[in-house]
Amino acid sequence: MKKELLLACGLFLALPVGQGFAEGKTALAEKWSVHQTHEMKLFGFNEDEGTYYEDEPNDTFAKATPVETGYFLSGSSHNQSVNNGKDIDLYKFTLKDEEDYSLVAYTQNQREQTLKIRVLSSDGEEVAKSTLFSEDGYDLQSIESVLTPGTYYLEVTNSYSTVLNENYAIFHDVYGYGQSFERLAGEDRYETSVKISQDGWLDGEAETAVLATGANFPDALSATPLAYRYGAPLLLTRQASLPAVVKNELVRLGVSKVFIVGGTSAVSADVENQVKNxxxxVTRLSGTDRYSTSVKIADEIGAGAVVVATGGNFADALSIAPIAAQLEMPILLSRKDSVPGAVSTFINNWDVERSYVIGGVNAISDAAAKKLPGVKRISGADRYATNSKIIDTFIEDIDTFFTYFATGTNYPDALAGSALAAQYSSPVILTNPAKANIATKTTVEKYMDQMYVYYILGGETALPQSAIDQLFAE
Known part of the structure; x- marks a missing residue:
């Protein structure tokens, strides 16, 4: 997703307008980018885009464009002399039950202040009307209301000028107040990375992709901030050959550039040539070892602050990966007792003032940490407690609306999922697939009121539903 879209969604979600607004994030984040570039169609429903396009004329109840909740509505305020400078667009929808109803609307040229939307009953009475919220230069029209069963009409007008052609997009939906679960999984780790990509990126939406090995973790641990830097999914490949499912995903995404992370021992020259063909x-980012490879990746990102994690295990780096990405901090790998020279050189060259050391002294010793500028260590008794400490530390910088769960005993699913989580400013919670760690369970309980959609990364073998159920058991 485009960074500016997510920023706008983040501002929108921060407004004090009620729980239902927040739950519109799914469609907003996944579909709004369509309207940034889409040329208006005449009319009809586009299932791929999840969008109803107005069917003009739709200025009376009898001619109202029929729509359903849970989709975008796309239209144009076409004010001309023939309609006395006031185009009225009407959309018709029906509710079977009493529902909490939410609506948000934007215009193409930031004329939200003059955009007006009313919810009308079937007898023409006003039931609700939109209000304008503004924050940090972002405006939107929004409605939050409880609607009883019946047929309703959305009336859309724009009073900006007598002569106006202004495209607008509306998202409206009804919401319950419970959490939902969704599993992103394929037949293997490679297909799982594709399923994750498909959940986050529309057809033709990613110019860039990051390709990492699915067979071993060291070269891949620093890849998430790179993926976020380019709005890219993070796909996994076999060392010797590009899986067909991954190749097809590169085609679907419309990728024109791929970063391969790691040397040929991680991702072979044959894979590189397959992508080039x-x-x-293709740009390969690799060094003489895992530590210099992390620096090569960091050079592509730049730094004000950095994350330093052990290169000897995957859990600490993956726990911080989506958050480091969101805060544009590269992940540098270190030995336990000494900071590699390439890492020290990078820190000096970029005048880094803050270093977040992830994990305890068994991961990176105090002697090594003291060589870093502005050190703040984040650690717990084990990988799960460290993961929880990270979330607590950065809770003001992340959004737990979407929360991603991955096994803490292997890296591929969490790695691919971290790139998706970063796009939504979300955390990845590592959990024990056999028995829930008390720290993990405490974290879920602490932030449960802020969590609405839980994504489980990987299949039942990697992370069984029973492990997830333990986190929510009384």
Missing amino acids: MGIK
Whole structure:
């Protein structure tokens, strides 16, 4: 997703307008980018885009464009002399039950102040009307209301000027107040990375993808901030050959550039050539070892602050990965007792003032940490407690509306999922697939009121439903 879209969604979600607004994030985050570039269609429903396009003329109840909740509505305020400078667009929808109803609307040229939306009953009475919220330069029209069963009409007008052609997009939906679960999983780790990509990126939406090995973790641990830097999914490949499902995903995404992280021992020259033969530009980021590879990736990102994690295990780096990405901090790998020279050189060259050391002294010793500028260590008794400490530390910087769960005993699913989580400013919670760690369970309980959609990364073998159920058991 586009960074500016997510920022706008983040501002929108922060407004004090009620729980229902927040739950519109799914469709907003996944579909709004369509309207940033889409040319208006004449009319009809586009299932791929999840959008109803107005069917003009729709200025009377009899001619109202029929729609359903849970989708975008796309239309144009077409004020001209023939309609006395006031185009009225009407959309018709029906509710079978009493529902908590939410609506948000934007215009193409930021004329939200003059956009007006009313919910009308079937007898023409006003039931609710939109109000304008503004924050940090972002405006939106929004409605939050409880609607009883019946047929309703959305009336859309824009009073900006007598002569006006202004495209607008509306998202409206009804919401319950419970959490929902969704599993993102394929037949293996490679297909799982594709399923994760498909959940976060529309067809043709990603110019860039990051490709990492699915066979071993060291070269891949620093890849998430790179993926976030380019709005890219993070896909996994076999060392010797590009899985067909991954190749097909590169085509679906419309990728024109791929970053391969790691040397040929991680991702072979044959894989690189397979990607190049697809007409895709390839840039390989690799060093002489895992530590210098992390620096090569960091050079592509830049730094004000950095994350330093052990290169000897995957859990600490993956726990911080989506948050480091969101805060544009590269992940540098270190030995336990000494900071590699390449890492120290990078820190000096970029005048880094803050270093977040992830994990305890068994991961990175105090002697090594003292060589870093502005050190703040984040650690717990084990990988799960460290993961919880990270979430607590950065809770003001993240949004737990979407929360991602991955096994803490292997890295592939959490790695691919961390790139998706970063796009939504979300955390990844590592959990024990056999028995829930008390720290993990405490974290879920602490932030449960802020969590609405839980994504389980990987299949039942990697992270069984029973492990998730333990986190929510009384």
